[in-house]
Amino acid sequence: xxxxxxxxxxxxxxxxxxxxxxxxxxxxxxxxxxxxxxxxxxxxxxxxxxxxxxxxxxxxxxxxxxxxxxxxxxxxxxxxxxxxxxxxxxxxxxxxxxxxxxxxxxxxxxxxxxxxxxxxxxxxxxxxxxxxxxxxxxxxxxxxxxxxxxxxxxxxxxxxxxxxxxxxxxxxxxxxxxxxx
Amino acid sequence: xxxxxxxxxxxxxxxxxxxxxxxxxxxxxxxxxxxxxxxxxxxxxxxxxxxxxxxxxxxxxxxxxxxxxxxxxxxxxxxxxxxxxxxxxxxxxxxxxxxxxxxxxxxxxxxxxxxxxxxxxxxxxxxxxxxxxxxxxxxxxxxxxxxxxxxxxxxxxxxxxxxxxxxxxxxxxxxxxxxxxxxxxxxxxxxxxxxxxxxxxxxxxxxxxxxxxxxxxxxxxxxxxxxxxxxxxxxxxxxxxxxxxxxxxxxxxxxxxxxxxxxxxxxxxxxxxxxxxxxxxxxxxxxxxxxxxxxxxxxxxxxxxxxxxxxxxxxxxxxxxxxxxxxxxxxxxxxxxxxxxxxxxxxxxxx
Amino acid sequence: xxxxxxxxxxxxxxxxxxxxxxxxxxxxxxxxxxxxxxxxxxxxxxxxxxxxxxxxxxxxxxxxxxxxxxxxxxxxxxxxxxxxxxxxxxxxxxxxxxxxxxxxxxxxxxxxxxxxxxxxxxxxxxxxxxxxxxxxxxxxxxxxxxxxxxxxxxxxxxxxxxxxxxxxxxxxxxxxxxxxxxxxxxxxxxxxxxxxxxxxxxxxxxxxxxxxxxxxxxxxxxxxxxxxxxxxxxxxxxxxxxxxxxxxxx
Numbered sequence: 001x002x003x004x005x006x007x008x009x010x011x012x013x014x015x016x017x018x019x020x021x022x023x024x025x026x027x028x029x030x031x032x033x034x035x036x037x038x039x040x041x042x043x044x045x046x047x048x049x050x051x052x053x054x055x056x057x058x059x060x061x062x063x064x065x066x067x068x069x070x071x072x073x074x075x076x077x078x079x080x081x082x083x084x085x086x087x088x089x090x091x092x093x094x095x096x097x098x099x100x101x102x103x104x105x106x107x108x109x110x111x112x113x114x115x116x117x118x119x120x121x122x123x124x125x126x127x128x129x130x131x132x133x134x135x136x137x138x139x140x141x142x143x144x145x146x147x148x149x150x151x152x153x154x155x156x157x158x159x160x161x162x163x164x165x166x167x168x169x170x171x172x173x174x175x176x177x178x179x180x181x
Numbered sequence: 182x183x184x185x186x187x188x189x190x191x192x193x194x195x196x197x198x199x200x201x202x203x204x205x206x207x208x209x210x211x212x213x214x215x216x217x218x219x220x221x222x223x224x225x226x227x228x229x230x231x232x233x234x235x236x237x238x239x240x241x242x243x244x245x246x247x248x249x250x251x252x253x254x255x256x257x258x259x260x261x262x263x264x265x266x267x268x269x270x271x272x273x274x275x276x277x278x279x280x281x282x283x284x285x286x287x288x289x290x291x292x293x294x295x296x297x298x299x300x301x302x303x304x305x306x307x308x309x310x311x312x313x314x315x316x317x318x319x320x321x322x323x324x325x326x327x328x329x330x331x332x333x334x335x336x337x338x339x340x341x342x343x344x345x346x347x348x349x350x351x352x353x354x355x356x357x358x359x360x361x362x363x364x365x366x367x368x369x370x371x372x373x374x375x376x377x378x379x380x381x382x383x384x385x386x387x388x389x390x391x392x393x394x395x396x397x398x399x400x401x402x403x404x405x406x407x408x409x410x411x412x413x414x415x416x417x418x419x420x421x422x423x424x425x426x427x428x429x430x431x432x433x434x435x436x437x438x439x440x441x442x443x444x445x446x447x448x449x450x451x452x453x454x455x456x457x458x459x460x461x462x463x464x465x466x467x468x469x470x471x472x473x474x475x476x477x478x479x480x481x482x483x484x485x486x487x488x489x490x491x492x493x494x495x496x497x498x499x500x501x502x503x504x505x506x507x508x509x510x511x512x513x514x515x516x517x518x519x520x521x522x523x524x525x526x527x528x529x530x531x532x
Numbered sequence: 533x534x535x536x537x538x539x540x541x542x543x544x545x546x547x548x549x550x551x552x553x554x555x556x557x558x559x560x561x562x563x564x565x566x567x568x569x570x571x572x573x574x575x576x577x578x579x580x581x582x583x584x585x586x587x588x589x590x591x592x593x594x595x596x597x598x599x600x601x602x603x604x605x606x607x608x609x610x611x612x613x614x615x616x617x618x619x620x621x622x623x624x625x626x627x628x629x630x631x632x633x634x635x636x637x638x639x640x641x642x643x644x645x646x647x648x649x650x651x652x653x654x655x656x657x658x659x660x661x662x663x664x665x666x667x668x669x670x671x672x673x674x675x676x677x678x679x680x681x682x683x684x685x686x687x688x689x690x691x692x693x694x695x696x697x698x699x700x701x702x703x704x705x706x707x708x709x710x711x712x713x714x715x716x717x718x719x720x721x722x723x724x725x726x727x728x729x730x731x732x733x734x735x736x737x738x739x740x741x742x743x744x745x746x747x748x749x750x751x752x753x754x755x756x757x758x759x760x761x762x763x764x765x766x767x768x769x770x771x772x773x774x775x776x777x778x779x780x781x782x
Contacts, residue, residue: 239605245601
């Protein structure tokens, strides 16, 4: 049976949702899978929310744009409000519970993973790594891609100027994965 | 070679670089700016030339100049800029000069928007500028294809001494996918040696022009061009997807073609027999496959991200054998696989 | 009896009658171009970029590898040619409608980039090929088919002084205005053209030579009267001279 998953990753501009979308896509490629990554740009980008769509498949991929995704990473409240209703039944949603009231999660319809991404990142050293915590949680929740592959791909998305931050980001990914156990 | 993960605009740029392109002339316009940005670094590093022109008009005319020298050269733009390039493209077609032109189609008419659209189909495949001419038009549906077709574009441009268009859109340009690059081409130093300009040393001067004023000269020239376009019919390319047992053939190109695939996969699970023909060359248009499927009694539905352009070519292809329905994904709206479910179900179940 | 050669036509010039009207200066400018190319030994390595207007058939008269550019675009086409073949000598030959009206953006930017090309600009203050319409260089009071009452500064603006405008751009190495209405001016014109060509050969940059030229047909004058008008009306407004020469002497 083939592997298939599609995800919308959404948050405030500056939360690094594009970066973890890219990282997830690289990890899928390194895992020998097909993958598409498409950022939302243009008018939707204004107003401070950013999102991207990643489709992972062992088969060739049709649409890179998904209306009803199988999974969602919501880094903030507006992202959850906008995309949670679109996630397919029994879909997987990773919510940054540091910024989102978990009461808003549609627990009856969806598999919900609340992760205090900001707090965990803060503990490791920098709140800005909350995106990595969320991706770590997502990786474990979905189970298609090994966390080690994601960690290995950090060097692909973090510019050489910031390469000294890679170990901390790897730690944040691992902490996120740990949080959904 | 191992896979690399790049966006469509970069795939086209890399494709051009690896295909031996050594001159790039551009002008900024969204959503293709990754191409001039890539080329501004890549061309000088490869010993070539990058010029940010004063306008799309100038960029296309620089392409004309490079083409006259038999150099592999490219320009790129998006819809409003493509309108400005048509003058030079017409002269290039008339003077039989090679060159590759990329259009990352955005919404129109006028300034439109910066989102994806297929509104430039007519402009691309019917000539685009003044006079009786055609450009060969390649429409990638994946990032790998964007890379591969850029190679093909240069081959065709020189094989036919004709401008070749790569017609993508904001989706193909902005999405990222893994691709496997090819070995870079070592361009033959004598490419175009029988016609290119390099100074009339020990031979008669060569004149590359489109003006034919003497009696019968322009008629003969036009006839020769038409014969060339007829020869180019053998370059037809398309992809068939689940057409073997399909009751309904969907015809869609580029990013819409690939998005429709997702819809077809979903509907197949529900037992609905839909298949896809995705034209890869829009000119020459793959009429024969459509005609042959029409001969087998299949129904047709053309889906485009415009108000109905390619559907005219589909209907001409199957004329007398079948009809094609049409579904317009409105320019300005981002297409998703969901959008095409009901139109496909309706087309399958009607009558 | 000994034969003495008084004049030899340049070998780059085709030995055929031209389509130019009697008294038109295009033929003279063609001859100058051919002479300079020949004297500099450039004939085998030159690519000419033709333009649209009366001189559209330049390839019939000057025997060079030639590409035809759309109206006004010759400097952009020449940019593409020179960037593709920096080892070749590249020049454009343009009239006033082509260069100063529809092709203003292309000439300004090619000049400003300092493209290593030479531009031969023939200014006869009128659209010739289309039948005598107003050009950007048409003189105040000059009657044309589209300013039948004479060009009026209020309505149509003042004639553009291209050699001065081009001289003001950073990328330009040489800009001059010359005329071929008499032997004295002809000699100066040849010197200027050669200078512009030499600047390209030495890789210095952009060279521009504006030729004041007559158009007896569209001016509705005899050849002699046209030459006189050029001297008495045009030169006072469009002064001859070198407006920029980064090589030093003028």
